[in-house]
Amino acid sequence: MAEVSDVFKTTSNSEEAENASNINSGDNGIQRRLSFSSEKDISTLDTCDVSTLQSVPDNSSSCLPSADIVEQLSPQARSLPDSNVTASKQHGDTEDSDAEVVRRAQEEGCVNVVFPGTVTQEGCCRFVSEILKCILYQRQQLPMTYDQLVYSQKKQQASMPVKSADMDWRKCQQTLQELEEVLQQLEVLFSLSRVPRVLLLLGGSLILPKELYEINMEALVLAGGDQCLRVSSCLRQLFRTLFVADLLSDTRPVRLMSTTVLVLAHRDCGVGWFRPKLQFKVPARVKNKVIALSTDPSTFEEPRAEGSEWQDYVWFQAPMTIKGFSN
Numbered sequence: 001m002a003e004v005s006d007v008f009k010t011t012s013n014s015e016e017a018e019n020a021s022n023i024n025s026g027d028n029g030i031q032r033r034l035s036f037s038s039e040k041d042i043s044t045l046d047t048c049d050v051s052t053l054q055s056v057p058d059n060s061s062s063c064l065p066s067a068d069i070v071e072q073l074s075p076q077a078r079s080l081p082d083s084n085v086t087a088s089k090q091h092g093d094t095e096d097s098d099a100e101v102v103r104r105a106q107e108e109g110c111v112n113v114v115f116p117g118t119v120t121q122e123g124c125c126r127f128v129s130e131i132l133k134c135i136l137y138q139r140q141q142l143p144m145t146y147d148q149l150v151y152s153q154k155k156q157q158a159s160m161p162v163k164s165a166d167m168d169w170r171k172c173q174q175t176l177q178e179l180e181e182v183l184q185q186l187e188v189l190f191s192l193s194r195v196p197r198v199l200l201l202l203g204g205s206l207i208l209p210k211e212l213y214e215i216n217m218e219a220l221v222l223a224g225g226d227q228c229l230r231v232s233s234c235l236r237q238l239f240r241t242l243f244v245a246d247l248l249s250d251t252r253p254v255r256l257m258s259t260t261v262l263v264l265a266h267r268d269c270g271v272g273w274f275r276p277k278l279q280f281k282v283p284a285r286v287k288n289k290v291i292a293l294s295t296d297p298s299t300f301e302e303p304r305a306e307g308s309e310w311q312d313y314v315w316f317q318a319p320m321t322i323k324g325f326s327n
Contacts, residue, residue: 098244105245110290113241115234117299118223123231124293125190128198128215129183130235131291132261135200135213138248141259141324142175149176168327175325182261182318185273189316193269194222196310199282203257206280206317210257212288218310219294238293247289256324260317267314274316 104110133146142149153172189195196218203210242248263274282288 101241101245105247109247109287110292111241111245111247112292112294113238114294114296115220115229115237116296117229118221118227118295119234120224120228120231121190121194121222123228123234124195124217124220124222125187126231126235127217127238127293128186128190128195130239131215132183132200132259133179134239134242135202135248136179136259136322136324139202139211139250140254140326141202141256141322143325143327146179171323172325175323178320178322181320182322185318186261186263189263189265189269189271189274192271193265195263195265196313197264199262199288199315201260201262201283203255206260206262206277207283209260209283209286212283212286214282214288214290216290216292219292221295221300242291247291256326258321258323260321262315262317264310264313265316267312271316273319275319277315277317280315280317 101111104112133142136142137145144152149172153169153176156169196216198215198217200213200215201209201211202213262277262280265271265274267276
């Protein structure tokens with residue numbers, strides 16, 4: 001390669017001047033000078049020993065960075081594979097967890113939702129209310145979600161007189177009033193007593209309903225203040241799990257039914273709207289589907305509530321049912 005460089009150095013200044021061309025890059029004001037070798041130089045290049053050009057070994061390792069550079073880059077280089085491995089592991093764990101959720105829902109009819117912290121009593125009431133709305137919609141007792149139905153009714157009511165409302169509108173309004181009354185009274189009950197279990201009975205009777213859903217909150221740890229989880233984050237986790245489990249969907253058409261709500265509360269809570277059912281027992285001839293909410297035991301130190309704590313609790317029944325409605 002030294003011979004090649006000597007050839008280029010022998011180029012005369014006059015020849016460079018004659019063969020030079022200037023390129024101006026207008027905006028930046030940068031000039032680049034391109035020099036061309038004379039025919040003499042080119043002939044000299046032709047007579048160069050080819051072995052000189054081939055003297056550089058064809059070794060791919062010659063292009064590798066030095067050991068010092070590798071040592072400097074190695075922490076960052078290693079961090080990328082590590083992060084990819086961690087993300088891949090988390091993705092695999094999520095898939096395994098989702099597969100277990102689906103298996104338990106199909107085989108046992110149970111969905112477990114484990115919250116990573118404590119919740120409030122008001123949060124428990126929200127869980128029950130939102131699950132009730134979801135079940136009514138998923139089990140085809142409402143033509144659309146509760147919020148959509150409320151919006152539709154208000155919009156229709158504003159555009160037409162009440163006297164000219166059709167029968168469907170009146171039935172829908174009745175269903176909404178029944179549901180809203182139950183939701184309001186649930187808030188009152190939750191303010192008076194701990195509620196470890198809630199039953200939703202669709203169709204049939206109290207002894208033999210068509211469908212039975214249980215919301216089990218016995219393993220939830222309640223607290224107050226800023227220590228508790230946000231209700232919105234808990235609801236996102238809850239409904240994501242229900243979506244993965246596919247517990248409530250059914251391709252078969254479901255006829256309209258009435259929904260009865262029963263809650264387990266302290267016998268001396270003083271609630272007036274719900275009626276005590278001292279002799280009620282959960283129907284055993286119907287396969288109930290359970291949504292079990294709990295708190296991760298590793299996030300708190302206090303002992304869980306034991307079964308003996310619920311000995312003074314009795315079932316209370318809502319005095320009205322929620323009648324299914326469809327357009």
